[in-house]
Amino acid sequence: KISREEALEYVRPALKTSRYEHTVRVTDQAVELAERFHANVKKAELAAAFHDYAKYKPVKLMERWIESDRRLPKALLDYHHELWHGPVGALMLEQEVGLTDGEIISAISCHTTGKKHMSTLDKVVFLADYIEPGREFPGVDQVRNKAEENLDEACALALKNTIIFLIGKERTVYPDTFHAYNDLI
Ligand code: DGI
Ligand code: FE
Ligand code: FE
Ligand code: FE
Numbered sequence: 001k002i003s004r005e006e007a008l009e010y011v012r013p014a015l016k017t018s019r020y021e022h023t024v025r026v027t028d029q030a031v032e033l034a035e036r037f038h039a040n041v042k043k044a045e046l047a048a049a050f051h052d053y054a055k056y057k058p059v060k061l062m063e064r065w066i067e068s069d070r071r072l073p074k075a076l077l078d079y080h081h082e083l084w085h086g087p088v089g090a091l092m093l094e095q096e097v098g099l100t101d102g103e104i105i106s107a108i109s110c111h112t113t114g115k116k117h118m119s120t121l122d123k124v125v126f127l128a129d130y131i132e133p134g135r136e137f138p139g140v141d142q143v144r145n146k147a148e149e150n151l152d153e154a155c156a157l158a159l160k161n162t163i164i165f166l167i168g169k170e171r172t173v174y175p176d177t178f179h180a181y182n183d184l185i
Contacts, residue, residue, distance in 0.1 A: 002046060002097065002099070004027065004045050004046065004049055007045075007046050007049035007050055008020075008023065008024065008027070008049050010050075010053075010097060011023060011049065011050060011052070011053045014053055014054075014055075014056060014057075015052065015053075015055060015056065016056065019052060019055055019056070021134070022052070022132065022134055023048070023049060023051070023052055025132040025133055025134050026048045026051060026052075026125075026128045026129050026132045027045055027048040027049045027128075028132075029048070029128035029131060029132045029133070030044040030045060030047070030048035030124055030125055030128035031044060031045050031048075032128075033124040033127060033128055033147065033151070034121070034124050036151075037120055037123075037124060037151045038120065039119075039120040039121045039123075039124045040103070040121060043101065043103055043104050043107070043121055044107075044121055044124050044125060044128075046099075046101075046104055047103075047104045047107035047108050047111075047121065047125045048125055048128055048129075050089070050090075050093055050099070050104070050108055051086070051089070051107075051108050051111045051125060051129060052085065052089070053085075053089040053092065053093060053108075054084070054085040054086075054088050054089030054092055055085045055089075057085065057088070057089070057092070059081045059084075062081065062084045062085070062088045063077065063081075063084075065088045065091060065092070066084065066087075066088065069091055071091065072087055072088065072091065073087075075175070076174075079172055079174045080171070080172065082112070083112055083113055083174055085112070086108055086109050086110060086111045086112045086113070087109040087110075089108060090104075090105045090106075090108040090109045091105075093105075093108070103119060103121050104121075106119065106121070106122055107119070107121045107122045107124070107125040107126075108125070110122050110126065110176065110180075111125050111126050111129050112129075113174045113176045113177045113180070114126055114155070114159055114176060114177055114179070114180025114181070115176040115179060115180055116176070116179035116180065116182075116183050117183060118155070118180060118183070118184075120151065123151050123152070123155050124151070126155060126158070127143075127147055127151065127154055127155055127158060130143060130158040131143055131144045131147055131154075131158075137161075137165075138161075139157070139161045142157060143157050143158050143161070152184045153184075155180070155184055156181060156184040156185055159177060159180055159181040159184070160181060162177065163177060163178070163181060
């Protein structure tokens, strides 16, 4: 079994310092949310520690993973490569460190976009990434307040903010983000 320290030491060389510090804050935030909403605390901690592992992997390398692993939706290739680091990172970790827990793989995979039928663990990691104390985008305090009591409402609000943000910038929205939102509203 991989410990929090082992996971963090594994991802550290793959990240910039600021991204590593974000990862530590997401890990602490995920533990707090997992305790509050009765998710598996150790799984939340590991998924959070690993969640941005592939953030700085070369786009070409991630593209090859999407093309060659049947489990990765080819539709990802039609959307911004910013969305690839979750699903690709999860499978890289499976191969590199023998991460086999399907619940942890799922939470890492959907941490950027969300998806239909998110588990409590998926929601905890998704929300922790959004509200960790280093985040300061508009509306984050409202999501933090919701996260004090209602996991689904907090995730729905985070998804709503993200969708509105993307539309405001005339960027595409990955369908799973709408699926996640519709599911929680
Ligand atoms: O990796 P992080 O920066 O910690 O956070 P993240 O994995 O949630 O990435 C967030 C970025 O992804 C943010 O700038 C919004 C962007 N993004 C682009 N297209 C989509 C998207 N996010 C969602 N949820 N859905 C999209 O379709
Ligand atoms: Fe991320
Ligand atoms: Fe996120
Ligand atoms: Fe992150």
